[in-house]
Amino acid sequence: MGAIQPRVSEPATDELALVEAAKAGDVGAFEQLVRRYDRNVFRIAQHITQNREDAEDVVQDAFFKAYSNLNQFQGQSKFYTWLVRIAVNEALMKLRRRRPERTVSLDEDVKTEDDSVPREVADWSPNPEQQYTQAELRDILDRTIHGLPATFRTVFVLRDVEGLSTEETAEALDLSVPAVKSRLLRARLQLRERLNKYFQRRERNDGSQRPRSGDNNQ
């Protein structure tokens, strides 16, 4: 079994030039950076906040904050990693405001007993996602990831959905590399476990129905 193929990120050779031009007052150069990354920032914000309006606000606020603080970007990391860091902080602030009863922090080491130990080991159908329509599949995936703690969700989306490296994820979230790896492992295993009931291979031919997306109550 081979390793997962990483997403190939676009070359960012002109990126520093765009940042420098924006610093010098060229708003058009900054708009090019917005066009390059607004979809990524929206996806990350929606994953963290789980709320469309909040995600829209995060996109605007994160880019505006980045523009206002461009002088603090020293070019030691990629512009995108720096931007993601701002966006994640904005998204977490939204989440805290919406759920003031729970402190949301990426530093918390969420302790759940043996959450990394698979409880159910069942093989999946060869192409499990094809059992569902695209809308059903999105609903299943949305509900499933929604059930993860914010700290796991955020690491998973940066590393596995957006394709940041482990080191870039650590930098964007201000976590150590071992902390990213530990959260990533637990996020991946928990998602796998939760998806079992939708994707596992069904040997029985007794007329039982496949679960529908609405059955998920997690």
Place this chain on the structure above:
Amino acid sequence: MKCSEFLRELTDYLDGAMDAGTKAELEEHLAWCHNCYVVCDTTKKTIEIYRDAQLYELPEDLETRLRSAIATKCQQRRKADPEETSR
């Protein structure tokens, strides 16, 4: 190798971030432990399904609106304090 040891290395294994010796040990375990093989395979599928699902795509009309709002805010800031970003 125990299954718990295999699980601890699963993330690095899936990311291809390990030396050849450790990889060979893990693959030897996978060759005889069906449970770990299934966990590894379905975890890999989990990642691929999420990566390919295109959840939360930004609709074009919303994207246009957001880009315009961001550009307006940045231009206003530029006019209000032209030295700020380059300081």
